[in-house]
Amino acid sequence: MAGGAADCFFWERQITKECRLYELMYNEKLTVRAASKLLWRFVTSYEGLSMGTMVAGSDVGTGETDLYFVDDAGMRIQGDLFSVGSGSPYAYGVLDTGYRYDLSLDEAVDLGIKAIINATYKDSGSGGVVRVYHVHKAGWKKIHDALDVSKICHELYDHKECRGLTCIDRDSIACAFCLC
Numbered sequence: 001m002a003g004g005a006a007d008c009f010f011w012e013r014q015i016t017k018e019c020r021l022y023e024l025m026y027n028e029k030l031t032v033r034a035a036s037k038l039l040w041r042f043v044t045s046y047e048g049l050s051m052g053t054m055v056a057g058s059d060v061g062t063g064e065t066d067l068y069f070v071d072d073a074g075m076r077i078q079g080d081l082f083s084v085g086s087g088s089p090y091a092y093g094v095l096d097t098g099y100r101y102d103l104s105l106d107e108a109v110d111l112g113i114k115a116i117i118n119a120t121y122k123d124s125g126s127g128g129v130v131r132v133y134h135v136h137k138a139g140w141k142k143i144h145d146a147l148d149v150s151k152i153c154h155e156l157y158d159h160k161e162c163r164g165l166t167c168i169d170r171d172s173i174a175c176a177f178c179l180c
Contacts, residue, residue: 002085002126003051003072011051015039032057033078036068040076052084056135063137087119087126094118105134109143120149 001008018038022030030038036055043049052071058064069075069082081099083091094115103111109132120127130147133140 001051001053002088003049007049007051007072008053011039011043011049011053014042015055029060031059032066032068033059036066036070036076036078040070040074043070043072044074046072054082054084056133056140058135058137058139065135065137067135083115083119085119085123085126087116087123090122091115091119109134113144113147117149117152121153 001012015035015038019030019035032055035057039053039055043051049072052069055066055068055070057066059066067079067082069077069079069084071084081095083095092115095111098111098114112132113130116126116130127149130149130152131145132143132147134143
């Protein structure tokens with residue numbers, strides 16, 4: 001999620017509550033598509049919100065994975081790749097450069113981390129930690145929880161090859177800083 005912390009926190013809890021209530025009432029989980037539409041209805045009915053988010057998951061019945069972008073301006077888009085927040089242009093620069101449809105899980109995780117680190121370093125409104133989850137047909141798995149972006153950036157600065165020179169290991173996370 002990106003935007004005002006209070007708005008993000010509130011609507012994340014609200015949609016979680018609604019999904020749980022649906023499951024209790026109908027004895028089945030709400031689909032990712034329906035959850036994104038519900039969130040979209042909530043946030044577009046209020047003025048003055050500041051938030052954008054990705055809604056991701058896999059549907060129990062079909063096993064299909066879905067990813068939606070939802071924001072307070074009324075956008076709700078289904079897709080394969082999104083970046084949310086003020087650092088998005090920087091993240092998209094990394095994603096556009098390194099994304100391929102056939103990325104392995106490890107390559108996708110490294111690319112996502114590089115994109116977030118780059119956005120955080122170049123945008124003062126972004127930052128904190130990196131959390132990486134893998135959404136797949138059977139559900140989801142936490143890959144990384146709370147990687148400290150500040151610590152990673154300091155390690156990158158100390159990476160001698162990342163001071164304008166050519167990096168030896170182009171695929172390491174340490175080379176995310178210079179994106180060589």
